[in-house]
Amino acid sequence: MTTQTQQHTxxxxxxxxxxxxAFVPPVLESKLKNLSDFFYxxxxxxxxxxxxxxxxxxxxxxxxxxxxxxxxxxHIGSKIYLKREDLNHTGAHKINNTIGQILLAKRLxxxxxxxxxxxxxxxxxxxxxxxxFGIKCKIxxxxxxxxxxxxxxxxxxxxxxEIVTVNQGQGTLKDAVDAALGYYIEHPDAYYLLGSxxxxxxxxxxxxxxxxxxxxEAKKQIIEAEGxxxxxxxxxxxxxxxxxxxxxxxxxxxxVKLFAAEGAGEGLETKRTAATLNLGINMVFQGANSLCLAxxxxxxxxxxxVAAGLDYPGIGPEHAYLKEIGRVDYHGITDDxxxxxxxxxxxxxxxxxxxxxxxxxxxxxxxxxxxxxxIIINLSGRGDKDVERx
Numbered sequence: 063m064t065t066q067t068q069q070h071t072x073x074x075x076x077x078x079x080x081x082x083x084a085f086v087p088p089v090l091e092s093k094l095k096n097l098s099d100f101f102y103x104x105x106x107x108x109x110x111x112x113x114x115x116x117x118x119x120x121x122x123x124x125x126x127x128x129x130x131x132x133x134x135x136x137h138i139g140s141k142i143y144l145k146r147e148d149l150n151h152t153g154a155h156k157i158n159n160t161i162g163q164i165l166l167a168k169r170l171x172x173x174x175x176x177x178x179x180x181x182x183x184x185x186x187x188x189x190x191x192x193x194x195f196g197i198k199c200k201i202x203x204x205x206x207x208x209x210x211x212x213x214x215x216x217x218x219x220x221x222x223x224e225i226v227t228v229n230q231g232q233g234t235l236k237d238a239v240d241a242a243l244g245y246y247i248e249h250p251d252a253y254y255l256l257g258s259x260x261x262x263x264x265x266x267x268x269x270x271x272x273x274x275x276x277x278x279e280a281k282k283q284i285i286e287a288e289g290x291x292x293x294x295x296x297x298x299x300x301x302x303x304x305x306x307x308x309x310x311x312x313x314x315x316x317x318v319k320l321f322a323a324e325g326a327g328e329g330l331e332t333k334r335t336a337a338t339l340n341l342g343i344n345m346v347f348q349g350a351n352s353l354c355l356a357x358x359x360x361x362x363x364x365x366x367x368v369a370a371g372l373d374y375p376g377i378g379p380e381h382a383y384l385k386e387i388g389r390v391d392y393h394g395i396t397d398d399x400x401x402x403x404x405x406x407x408x409x410x411x412x413x414x415x416x417x418x419x420x421x422x423x424x425x426x427x428x429x430x431x432x433x434x435x436x437i438i439i440n441l442s443g444r445g446d447k448d449v450e451r452x
Contacts, residue, residue, distance in 0.1 A: 071313065071380055076263030078383035081353075084262035085346045093250050097166075098264035104169060105162070105271065117161050118275065121194070122151045124158075126276075128283035128438070133410040134423075139432035143287070144441045145280045145308060148415065154443030155276060155304045156187035156257060162272030163255045164191040172253035175199045178242040180207050180235030180300070181371030181418060182214025183443050184257030189223035191255075199223040200252075202242040205233035207370045213447045232364045235300070235374045239348055258301025259378035262349030266378050273307025280438055281311045293435040294319040297442065298421040299392065300336070300371050302378035304442035313389060321429065322381070323421035325367025326394030336365035338377040339385050339392035352379040368397040368451075371418040371443075393429075395421040403427060404445065404452055416443035417452065 075098070076082050084094050104110050118124040127146045135142045147155040167175060175192045177199070179185030185201040192199035201223050208215055208227060218225055226245075231237035239261070246254045259269040284292050295312050297305035299322040312318045328334040330341065335355075342353035347362055355375035357363050365375040384390040400417055403424035408414045415423060419442045426439050445452075 078380045081351055081379035081382040083351050086262050086349050101264050101268055122157050125279045131411050138427050140430040141436045143438045147442050148444035152187045152190050154183040156184040159269050159272040160187040160191040167253040168195055174252040176242055176252050176254045178202045178238040182211040186214050186217045188255050189218045189221035193221045202226045202228055202238045204228045204237045258303040259306045260301040269303050270306045273303050274310040276307040277311030291318050292438045295438045296321045296422045296426050297440040298323045298418045300374045302381045304440055308440040320390040322392045323395045323425035325369050325372030326396045327366040330394045334366040336367040336373050337394040340394050347376045350379050352382045353377050369418040393425055395424045399424040414445040416445045417448040
């Protein structure tokens, strides 16, 4: 079956080139197969799409604006537009996917929602969607991320979610995903609402589909504003949901260059980094064949970034494929560069970005200084959660 989400990249169901698939224990195989079949059968019907778009419009606040950042543009020397996902209800792009998946979960009769979170934005969005539909919600979050994202932890609790602290490993997003998958294996009757375009099929395809609203809006908005497509589109990337969301609509537009900013941490040459697409190797990791940071023996290792939402050693399989075919250029942005961009956007435009999104701003400043090009930056989230730490 060919759908909007499969066009251009998905060569067969669940695979992007050699990347993708569903490498899971037998107890989950039929569960994920049923979810995949249900997604393709349900998510493209008129009834589902009308309810999804209605909630995005009336509850989330879409379409999000495409804002011409005049003072930032003058500073960089290129025409910079910001796709304002930070203005969505809950303050990030994550709500697009949670609304889509909660509608699937409701139709499947789910009584419990599971999710993982790093920066807490997906956790807040999942807790919000679960509260909206009156479904119990359990969020897995690493102990380190709980310490550095206390505001979002408090929000999740206020929304009625149960927070499960994950102490194993580094206590970051990778460990939260491991714990959530482990719980899902033991409780396959629950609905696992995965937040990024990672993991076993059908999650990368589902998340990309629900997030593709970003690119669809941005493409229409930039043509209205400029009378043409942008020269380039930039997004930050951890697991890859906001990036694939805005890239999806532009992938077939060969004259539009696509760039993503990874969390390089303390530098690509150091061990303290989360730059999977620059440094990772091909392996099966958390249910899919993709790229992952690894040690000298080829075993997965932990990652590091000042941005909790980018602090993840794996990557979505579609991004691994887009790198392989050269359609997207993936660059590492250090903590220091991202923090400088966090302050720059705040001072120039009165917009405080998430530290994750600041990586994309930093990459734009780095690549397009005095280039006089037209650029869209996907501002994936707001920075309330990061102000105290920065």
